[in-house]
Amino acid sequence: APERILELIRFERTAQALRLDPALRLRSAQDFPATAGGPTGLHALEREYQLPAREILAIVGERARLAMAVRGGVAEHHLGLLLADHPAVAAAEMGLQEGPPDYVVTLRDGRSTTIECKNASPKPYADGAPKVEVQKTRTSKADPASRLYEPSAFDILAACMYGPTGRWDFKFRRSADLRAHEDHPGRIAPLQRITDEWASDLADVL
16 A cells, blocks of 8 residues: 555565565564564564574574575675665665576666675685685586576676675676686686775776
């Protein structure tokens, strides 16, 4: 309903940032009117898991793989905030499917582009250069290249630099400029060295 459009926007931002599965998304939507009234209301995840937020966060902190997944979502959220404030961006929508791109961006000059977000590794190369892993999480035994992206999967890679620097900022590189895989033509190499050629401002790769 028109009078609830702001609630819808708030719900969509939360649901997409948390990448809620359909069942939890439905439950969150049902609970949203009751939980959106003020800071004292329980979050939908607290209701779903029947745990306070502090315990949920403790569970995330105790499990390395879960924490890694959450850091990925947090990096995507910070990228969304950057896009929302960038003067060259008219609109940015999160990708709806599983996999790239993470954002579909409409620029103020009318062009559109797609951006994939990855976390740079906290462990740099021996010479101190940061690196970022650019491949899918799942692979097919029948196809050894199934984890490797094609450059057409997204236009721009945004490497979140929190791991090596402790700051939620980004380095940008066009997918066409990423290092190609030596054994699989037409695919992106899984590890990319982040050099001075990477842009600190999205505008420099647009």
